[in-house]
Amino acid sequence: MAVIGQDIAKAKRFLDEGKLVAIPTETVYGLAGNALNPLAVASIFETKNRPSFDPLIIHTSSMDRVKDFVEEIPDPLYKLGKSIWPGPLTLLLPRKAIIPDLVTSGLDRVAIRIPNHPLTLELLESLDFPLAAPSANPFGYISPTQPRHVEAQLGDSIPYILDGGNCQVGLESTIVGMEEGQVVIYRLGGLELNEIEDLIGPVQVKSHSTSNPQAPGLLASHYAPRKPFVLGDLDLLIEKYSLEGTSFALISLEKSFSDIPEAHQIALSKNGDLKEAAKNLFASMRQLDELDVEVILAEKMPAKGLGQAINDRLKRAAAEA
């Protein structure tokens, strides 16, 4: 059973031995192992039950170290990294041979980021290698934003969970790369699109493509609870399921419903703040997934700020497997 604690030296010892440790980041918890050790990387795939065609993000602590792992950093991406890191940004960059094939699933770009969490930055500083870390959940399920989420699902398979509290952003990093000289967003995430465009101008968003996506992990059905998840107008859905006699729980942005039990509804942010909503999203989905109801209902967020990234996750949760 995993120990949960804040002992960075202990986390380092496990990682030095090729074992896996769950690490906090500002986005979600990661399932981390030595990115330069193919055996450690293989055990990440095994522990998550993740298909090996879905490549991993590597985490490091400084721009200088990023340069050890990539051939070059095109100007617009350098500019993004310089101003956002440490932060919820992942760059796809041409990899150096030092990065094992298993990490990139054989692709010639490696996904890399500097996460913004004091414990994890200190841990990364202390290590001689970068950490490969997917979100610390079984493949296809909702990403963990609290240590107990990790413990509940992976507690039996890893020795240590580094406790950094609740994740402050709550959505996975925004993934950015380049194609034919153009900047492309492959996954909407915790870094807002406007922030990117303010820095480097207009970009293309490819995050919704499901056929042969460049980011192979972006399968339509992902980030999903176990219960059926239905996205739509809450008033209409409530009426429909009530008439049918189907039991449900619901997630709204800010509304509460007086005729529905309090335990069966969660408003992500009482005053409609999309950053707060993002932070609460995954924990709320997990909470409702544990209830004794048949379906989970949710409404779309306004398509501004983090609303777009939240909608992306809601749609993937709602997609048929």
Ligand code: TXA
């Ligand atoms: O916020 C985050 O990014 C979290 C924390 C732990 O850092 N990590 C995370 O990792 O969300 P994961 O493995 O759950 O999602 C990584 C996504 C995958 O969907 C994968 O397809 C894409 O990144 N990816 C990784 N390497 C890639 C590459 N070389 N080319 C294209 N896509 C890549």
Ligand code: MG
């Ligand atoms: Mg994931």
